[in-house]
Amino acid sequence: xxxxxxxxxxxxxxxxxxxxxxxxxxxxxxxxxxxxxxxxxxxxxxxxxxxxxxxxxxxxxxxxxxxxxxxxxxxxxxxxxxxxxxxxxxxxxxxxxxxxxxxxxxxxxxxxxxxx
Numbered sequence: 001x002x003x004x005x006x007x008x009x010x011x012x013x014x015x016x017x018x019x020x021x022x023x024x025x026x027x028x029x030x031x032x033x034x035x036x037x038x039x040x041x042x043x044x045x046x047x048x049x050x051x052x053x054x055x056x057x058x059x060x061x062x063x064x065x066x067x068x069x070x071x072x073x074x075x076x077x078x079x080x081x082x083x084x085x086x087x088x089x090x091x092x093x094x095x096x097x098x099x100x101x102x103x104x105x106x107x108x109x110x111x112x113x114x115x116x
Contacts, residue, residue: 005050006098008071008078013052015079017042017093024095024106029113031061031068035077037094038108044081044089066092 004021007014024038032039052071059068059077066082078097084090095101 001046004098004101006078006093007052008055008074008076008097010071010074010076012055012073013069013071013076013078014050015052016048016050017091017098018046021095021098021101022107023109025111026108027111027113029062029116031059032113035094036096037077038096038103038106039092040095041084041090041092044091047079047081047091047093 001018001020003016003018005014005016019040019042021040024040026038027033055072056069057072059070060066061068066080068077068080070077076097078094080092082090082092095106096103
């Protein structure tokens with residue numbers, strides 16, 4: 001497993017995550033489709049917010065189970081948190097917001113969130 005750092009555009013929100021990024025998800029739901037997020041998921045224990053707890057605000061929609069966190073200053077949603085399908089706490093990371101990741105090298109899986 002690799003440790004990555006990332007955050008928002010202005011730098012107010014910074015975090016690190018530990019995991020393997022092999023495949024990312026491109027969802028077409030009403031939110032992800034507009035944001036263009038490429039998502040990877042890690043257990044909450046593998047995510048550490050380094051800066052910006054007070055710099056984030058959240059948006060809830062649909063089933064209100066995913067806390068979409070975005071920077072109050074620049075508006076970038078670099079991560080979201082909530083419960084995974086099995087009920088464990090998970091964090092969804094927008095891989096576009098991780099430092100030094102070669103996006104072209106990632107395998108993209110398309111998820112039809114419009115039908116979920």
